[in-house]
Amino acid sequence: MEKRIPKKTYRNIMNSLGGGTVPREGLGYIAVGREQEIDSFIRDTEIIQDGGATFRFVVGDYGSGKTFLLQTIKEYCVKNDFIVAEVDLSPDRSLIGNSTRKKGLATYRELMSNVSNKVNQTGAALAKVLQSWVNTIFVRAAKEFSKNPRGETNLERIAETLMSQDCVKLQSLTYGFEFSKALKLFWISSRTSDLNEKLTGQESVLRWFRGDFHNNQESKKALGINATVQDDNWFDYIILWAQFFVMAGYKGFIILIDELAYICNTANSITRQNNYEKILMMYNSALQGKAEYLGIIMGGIPKSIYDKKRGIFSYEAMRSRLSTGTYQDPSIVNMMTPIIKVRPLTKEEMFVLLEKLADIHSKLYEYRMIITESEIVDFVKLAYLKRETCFITPRTMIRDFIQILDVKKQNPNKEIHEILAAYKFAVDEETSYEETGDEGHSE
Numbered sequence: 001m002e003k004r005i006p007k008k009t010y011r012n013i014m015n016s017l018g019g020g021t022v023p024r025e026g027l028g029y030i031a032v033g034r035e036q037e038i039d040s041f042i043r044d045t046e047i048i049q050d051g052g053a054t055f056r057f058v059v060g061d062y063g064s065g066k067t068f069l070l071q072t073i074k075e076y077c078v079k080n081d082f083i084v085a086e087v088d089l090s091p092d093r094s095l096i097g098n099s100t101r102k103k104g105l106a107t108y109r110e111l112m113s114n115v116s117n118k119v120n121q122t123g124a125a126l127a128k129v130l131q132s133w134v135n136t137i138f139v140r141a142a143k144e145f146s147k148n149p150r151g152e153t154n155l156e157r158i159a160e161t162l163m164s165q166d167c168v169k170l171q172s173l174t175y176g177f178e179f180s181k182a183l184k185l186f187w188i189s190s191r192t193s194d195l196n197e198k199l200t201g202q203e204s205v206l207r208w209f210r211g212d213f214h215n216n217q218e219s220k221k222a223l224g225i226n227a228t229v230q231d232d233n234w235f236d237y238i239i240l241w242a243q244f245f246v247m248a249g250y251k252g253f254i255i256l257i258d259e260l261a262y263i264c265n266t267a268n269s270i271t272r273q274n275n276y277e278k279i280l281m282m283y284n285s286a287l288q289g290k291a292e293y294l295g296i297i298m299g300g301i302p303k304s305i306y307d308k309k310r311g312i313f314s315y316e317a318m319r320s321r322l323s324t325g326t327y328q329d330p331s332i333v334n335m336m337t338p339i340i341k342v343r344p345l346t347k348e349e350m351f352v353l354l355e356k357l358a359d360i361h362s363k364l365y366e367y368r369m370i371i372t373e374s375e376i377v378d379f380v381k382l383a384y385l386k387r388e389t390c391f392i393t394p395r396t397m398i399r400d401f402i403q404i405l406d407v408k409k410q411n412p413n414k415e416i417h418e419i420l421a422a423y424k425f426a427v428d429e430e431t432s433y434e435e436t437g438d439e440g441h442s443e
Contacts, residue, residue: 010364017357018402020063020395024122027072029360032353034069037340041073044295045082048252053242053286053294057260057312057322059305060342063395066299069342070256073297077254078116082295083129083245085111086256094263095278097231098271104278105211108234111255112210127206133183133248134190137162156191163187166247173243174236178227182208183244185223211237235282242294252293260300264310276315283321283338305339345394351380353394354401361405370408375416379404382420400425 009026016023017030031038037058044054060066074084087093087110097103114123141159145152152158167180182205189201204222211229213219219228229237242253263275279298285291305312305322313319322338345353354376362369371379383397400423407419 007364010360013360014357014364014402017398018406020399022067022071024071025075027068027075030353030356031068031072032345032349032356034065034072037069037342038072038076040340041297042076045077045080045252045254048082048254048293048295051292053289053291053296055283055286055296055338056298057305057339058297058299058342059302059339060299061301061393063393064342064344065394066301066342067258068394070258070297070299074116074254074256075121078118078121081118081249081251082254083115083117083125083241083250083252084254084256085115086123086258087111087114089257089259089262091262094266094271095257095275095282102231104231104234105229107257108229108237109211111238117250126209127202129245129248129250130183130186130202130206130209131190133166133244134163134187136249137166160187169247170240170243173240175227175233176240178225179237179240179244181225182223185225235278235285239285239291239294242292246293252295254295254297256297256299258299260298260304260312264300264304264307264312272310273315276312276318279312280315280317280321283318347380347384350394350397351376353398354380357398357401358405361402361409365409367409370412371405371416378417379420383425396425 009029013023013026013030041056044056047054058066058069060069070086074086077084087107089095089107092101092103093107093110094103095107097105112126115126115129116123117125117129119125120128137159138155140162141155144158144162145155152161163184167183170176170180170183173179186202186205189198189205192198192201207213208219208223208225208228211234213222213228216226216228220226238253238255245253263272266272266275282296286294286296303311308314308319312322355373358369358371358376379401383400404416404419404423408414408416411419
């Protein structure tokens with residue numbers, strides 16, 4: 001029996017795609033032509049689950065499906081018991097800032113505000129995950145008691161012992177002592193019977209976990225912890241979170257960092273190099289064994305990677321690690337390299353995607369599908385013909401198609417071929433940037 005999909009999911013899909021953005025749910029219903037990329041990331045999750053760490057770049061032009069792929073990966077991971085946190089870089093957020101503009105800390109704070117799990121897929125799950133860790137410890141304590149009923153009989157004391165054992169596991173890591181102290185404080189506040197004291201205590205600890213204390217003095221006064229998340233050390237805390245989430249019952253931690261172009265477009269060359277040094281540190285931590293149970297995925301347009309004056313390839317230490325040979329035959333792909341290039345959808349894949357969208361459109365607005373397979377084929381052919389000298393992305397193809405469906409729904413007396421004949425197709429500007437291209441194209 002076909003599973004009934006909530007109309008809210010259909011509405012979110014149509015509203016997001018019609019507005020040129022990626023929906024935050026229901027991506028599995030419209031995912032087409034990304035099997036190789038997704039299989040590659042699924043293999044990465046197996047490495048992460050086994051205690052390893054991975055690092056990938058996802059590269060694609062604006063509108064090519066890069067962000068869609070990242071969100072599809074997120075949806076898969078949270079449904080399979082991973083924790084996922086995501087952030088888009090911006091003028092105010094990068095990987096490291098300076099003494100006055102702490103852009104790296106801002107990125108960490110955004111990641112902690114966008115922690116998702118299976119139950120809370122839109123973020124804001126951090127507090128609930130911490131509370132589930134407390135609850136999980138009591139489940140473990142009950143099992144311990146059942147195995148040894150003649151031992152310790154106080155369940156609270158058994159649970160507290162297990163909690164302390166969890167904290168000890170973290171103390172060998174950088175800032176692990178401070179992190180475990182914060183966990184103990186969260187534990188203590190969760191066990192009090194006074195509701196106001198519980199909420200106040202937990203919120204103070206959450207502020208520390210989210211990086212909201214301004215300095216060590218403020219943290220020490222409030223919690224007795226003489227350390228805070230800072231602009232230059234935030235990734236050490238990401239490594240700690242990966243270990244903690246596994247202790248809390250999850251398979252691992254995935255962080256998604258999109259919009260690398262903001263680093264590439266930074267005017268100050270020293271600032272760019274500092275950010276690329278941070279990427280190198282994260283890359284080495286993942287692949288040399290410092291980080292465990294952690295997956296890092298960064299997304300950007302080709303320029304942000306391959307531009308040898310401003311992109312990541314301007315930093316020789318990263319270029320030497322990432323450079324690979326290329327194939328003249330575009331059908332030959334290698335999904336085992338650190339850089340995953342988002343391939344253009346074929347016409348056949350585009351047809352399948354549009355067919356899915358036509359079906360969703362009809363179910364959302366509760367009508368019998370108003371466009372036939374042959375008319376979808378005609379739309380695809382015409383769209384490619386109208387743009388034969390232009391850059392084609394799924395984003396504009398989808399927007400055009402949804403507009404055609406909307407117009408047909410509102411003008412049932414018009415035939416599809418009439419609407420197509422009168423429609424002016426949107427055009428993308430050519431934004432591709434080849435690894436082997438002219439180094440002068442840096443602006």
